[in-house]
Amino acid sequence: MKFLRSARNRYIGGDMINSIRRYFVLVVLAISSLSLAAPAAMAVTTPPVVNEVAVAQPYVEVLPEEAAPDEPQWTYKYLIPAVVALTVVLIGGTVVMYFVKVVRGRYRVVE
Numbered sequence: 001m002k003f004l005r006s007a008r009n010r011y012i013g014g015d016m017i018n019s020i021r022r023y024f025v026l027v028v029l030a031i032s033s034l035s036l037a038a039p040a041a042m043a044v045t046t047p048p049v050v051n052e053v054a055v056a057q058p059y060v061e062v063l064p065e066e067a068a069p070d071e072p073q074w075t076y077k078y079l080i081p082a083v084v085a086l087t088v089v090l091i092g093g094t095v096v097m098y099f100v101k102v103v104r105g106r107y108r109v110v111e
Contacts, residue, residue, distance in 0.1 A: 071077075
């Protein structure tokens with residue numbers, strides 16, 4: 001018979017380990033059966049239709065109105081083009097300043 005030492009410094013015999021294993025298996029089976037049965041119990045079913053009533057068609061046919069085309073929002077109309085233009089100007093200015101300050105100073109004419 002093997003003995004295991006627990007956290008409380010007591011020795012646990014083989015019979016107690018077997019009962020703990022049985023209890024653990026029982027708990028695992030109970031949890032798994034509940035997890036499999038819960039979705040089936042929560043399933044929503046539609047009530048059966050008892051009497052179907054025929055819906056009469058309207059005498060005058062109503063045509064759907066055509067929706068007027070929507071105007072673009074002001075952000076799309078003004079803000080986005082302004083941001084794109086500002087970005088182009090900033091990138092262009094950065095390129096020009098790079099060439100003026102960095103590239104121009106690289107080469108000097110020696111006389």
